[in-house]
Amino acid sequence: MTDVNRPPGERIGGWTRLVTARPRLSLLVALLFTALAVVAGSGVADRLSGGGWEDPASQSSYATKALEKRFPASQPNLLLLVDGGGKKVDDPAVATEARALAKKLSGEESVTGVTSYWDTGASALRSKDRGEAIIAARITGDETAAGKALERIAPDYRGQHGPVEVSVGGPVAVKQEMQTTIQEDLLRAEMMALPVTLVLLVMVFGSAVAALLPLGIGVIAILGTDAVLRVLTEFTDVSVFAQNLTTALGLGLAIDYALFIVRRFREELSAGGETLPAVAATLRTAGRTVLFSALTVAVSLAAMMVFPQYFLRSFAYAGIAVVLIAAAAALVVLPAALVLLGDRVNKWDLTRLLRRGRRADAAAKGAEPGAGWGRFARLVMRRAPVFALATVAGLVALGLPFLRVEFGTADDRQLPSSAESHVVQQHIRDGFAGGPGGGVEILAEGKPGAAALADYSAKVSALPGVLRVDSPAGRFADGHQLGKPGPAEAARAAGGAAYLSVQPKGEPVEPATQDLVRDIRAQSPPFQTSVTGTAAVLVDTKESLGDRTPWAGAIIIAVTLLLVFLLTGSLLIPLQAVLLNALSLTAMFGAMVWVFQEGHLSGPLAFTSSGDIETTLPVLMFCVAFGLSMDYGVFLLSRIKEEYERTGNHEAAVEFGLRRTGGLITAAALILAVVMVAIGTSRVTNTKMLGLGIALAVLMDAMVVRSLLVPAVMKLTGRATWWAPGPLRRLHTRFGLSEGESAPGSDTPSGGASGDAPGGSSGDAAGEADTDAASGKGRRRDRVSIR
Known part of the structure; x- marks a missing residue:
């Protein structure tokens, strides 16, 4: 049965039919997918690696592998720090016990190249006070095999042996301890983030049922990505750090996408729509924006594939997988759930009484939903030059510490100061004239x-x-x-x-x-x-990154320009999007140096500053934060574009966009920041820097760039914002993409989302219906869309 005679706003597109025709079957398939992902992804953490910062094609990588094969003693990755317990290391009793330990170690399977101070007399293997000395060896095999060998043999050497005390260190111990610490910290972060996120979602939606839907999408995305990573470990190395990104983006993006879709669906219901037409309208509008947003984030993360370091490539694998799975679940599983729930999506309203009071106050004052954001947008546009200059100057000032950046390599100081391998390396740094590996x-x-x-x-x-x-x-x-x-x-x-x-x-x-x-x-x-x-x-790492970073940047910029053009049809807005996104990251990069390189706040944040920044981390943080910034930028621009197409009033469209999405973007940013801060509680410094840095970037983007800089800049550029030369206008007419209704010859409802005023009620963000009635005829266009 066709829907030709339905009113335009109720037409059911082919995609909507596909995902909602058998909603129970769709949910069953999703459940089976999740169950298979649990099985396929089991044990993924044990197969992840702790390194990946080197360029495998570099001279240093070649020399390392050749030396390991020809002269294993030249590349020790296992160090036993032998403490004489108050006696000098040349004391006969100490020397006898140490030689026995070295002989025992040389007989261990997978261990070769055993040397010690007592065998060689090398001063580099003895502390300056002669109270400690080193037994060095090489555990053969790749990182996974070496880690398993260390787990097997370390308990036999660690601790008291006669007159000596032995501690286990070296690169293989550092990587093994780092991997274990990250896994423990990730589990703790998930336990912290999930309940807080659920509370925030209930505050945003008001309904416990609606709040559970984003978490369900997040779980599907995380488990699905773990399965993808487990499969990839059969073919390539994958960094253990990638699991942190999987959790953060899995929850963050799933919540973003579900927030946008569920909220639009509730608005359609509040406007008097029936369930199936409401789902169709939601997919035609919010669904398009979610798809578009997922593409922009995936492209930013995919740019890391140009780098040879598997540390960065691992984040591309995890990021692309989690973004695509989250978007697919939001566009397939979520509509099916909404069809079955209907208006029951508003059940278990835990904030009803509080929200009623706020609504009554707002109604008494004649305020529309999101009116505070509207007033704020008008204020910014009235003083656009002041807000633009002040905001840009402030962001640039926050980024100035990055000019002092010093790049280094990840070492034991990534671990907490109490970690055994960190203690061993610190003893070598402080007390030895020159230890192995230095x-x-x-x-x-x-x-x-x-x-x-x-x-x-x-x-x-x-x-x-x-x-x-x-x-x-x-x-x-x-x-x-x-x-x-x-x-x-x-x-x-x-x-x-x-x-x-x-x-x-x-x-x-x-x-x-x-x-x-x-x-x-x-x-x-x-x-x-x-x-x-x-x-x-x-x-070699710096040279490798320097050679490839321009290519990664060019890919991100070129694809971002193209996608934002397809969304807006403007020549100027894509340029603005790239520049303003870059500005939103300045605070993150400045804080990276001021806090983690220079050691400010190292006490409260519980980390040891090494005096530099791991070389690959700024690249990673740029790609992730830029993609997330575009995520929020797409949400805002899509609503501005929708209103501008409807009315042709530039300033009113900017106000409308901020009024309808200000509360949504702020809520989404706060929730993602909570997840990233939970990741940032890790005891591993790089993970702490990643979590806290991206949380800062997300908040700066949502609360400063989207709220202040975007409306100010768009006011200054005026109607020229939407200009494009004739050939590009025709290209956009043919292939463009927008959130507004696009049925040929149909009336085009605006259907915008309501938003909070800054500091306003979460109840408004929870789903007030639009009060603006749409008018005017839609333009006839062939669009790339979910229909």
Whole structure:
């Protein structure tokens, strides 16, 4: 049976028929999908990896893998810190016990390259006060296999052994402890965020039934993404940090999309519509905006695919999956649920009495829903130059600390100060002249001769910033040989290759050490060399990100410009959207440096500042925060565009857009901020920075950029805001996309959403019906839409 004779506002499109014809079947399929996702995603946390910051095609990555294969002792990833318990490490009893531990460790499966102070006498393996010394080894295999091996053997070595106390550290211990900590923190964050989010949703909707719907969509998105990540771990490495993004975006975006759809549906019902036509109208309007918003967020996250570091690529995998699943659930599962619920979506109204009082007051004053936001928009537009300049100046000032940014690598200081692997590394930093893993390693290939190695070692030792060079030819400093090669030096050459260890005078990743890496690479010995080490990895990572960041930025900007043009048909609005989105992120980047690099608030926030920012994190935070900012930008622009098409009044359209979406965007931003702050309670510094930084960016975007800067800028640009040259207008007419009704030749109801005034009642945000009646004829257009 067709719907040709229905009034335009009640026409049921093909998509609506598809998702609502058998609503119980749709919900059953969703339930089966969720159950399969639980099974498919089980154990995903155990298969995630703790690294991924290096470029696998870089020189340092090649050298690291080659050294691990040829000279495992050169790349220790397991350190046993042996404390003499008040005795010196050369005490016979201490030395006997330590040698026994080293011998036992060398017999462990998957362990190779065991060295210790007691076997080599190397001063780098002994503390300056001679109270502690190190046993170093290499656990073979990839990160997952090495972590499992550590779990198996660590309990046998940790703790008291006769006169000595042993602590377990090293890179493999750091990664293992970081992975365990993140999993525990993520579970705690979910337990914190879910009840608070539910309370906020009840306050926004008023109805407990309506409030449960967004959480249901969020659960589907999170479980579905976990299943996707579990499958991906069979083919590629996936970072453990990606699970944090899955939880945050799964809840945040699902709630955003469900808020928009459920609220529009309730408005259609409040206007006197029946259930099925109300669902159809909701999908034609809010559904289009949700689809469009999901595309913009997915594109921002997909841009991280251009980077070779699997840390960043993992966030692209998780982000794209969670966005698409959340949007699909909002556009398929949610309409089916709304068809079955009908007006029962308003049941269990827990704020009825309070909201009645506020409505009575508003009615007595003659106020429309969202009137406070309307007055605020008019105020901003009356003083548009002042608000625009003040807001831009304030945002720029908040971002100025980022000019002092120093980039580094993630290390043990990401963990809480009480973590065992952090304690071990801190002891090495504070008490040792130069421990394993802190220097620069050079792999020499091509059958280097003894004389050539000696000459090269002397030249390297004469470079600025070099304390000492250990090579097969002996030990060198200041361009001179300090001693003849012994058994330890002889072990540095085998199978036509050799390796040299360069001990820098400064910290492992400070700028001087990075310059030293570049100076070493600039040498031209008569054999092939490859340089690795912490500083070399950082140099290669910075170069890799520098090469690819412009491409990622170009992808985000180009696709954003295109999508916003398809939404608005304007040449200027897409440019405004990109620039204002970028401005909304300045506070986040400034706070990143002021708080986490420089250590302000490190006490209250319980983290240890390393004095730098992990190199990949700003890229990640930009992509995530930019996508979320566009999410709110689309919600606002779609309603402004809808009203402008209806009335042709630019200022009234801007006021309408803020009045109808101000409360919605603020509520959505607050809920997402709650989720991100819960993530930000993590004990791992990078996760803390990610959660708190994006929470700040989201709040700044919703409460400053969307509320102040957008209406001020649109007032200043006036009707020129909507201008586009003829060819682009025709392109938009053919392929454009908007939230307003677009049935050919039909009357076009505005159907806008009501919004809160700043500080207004959540009851208004919960679903007041629009009071503006639509007028005028709709324009005949072929649109990309959900119909």
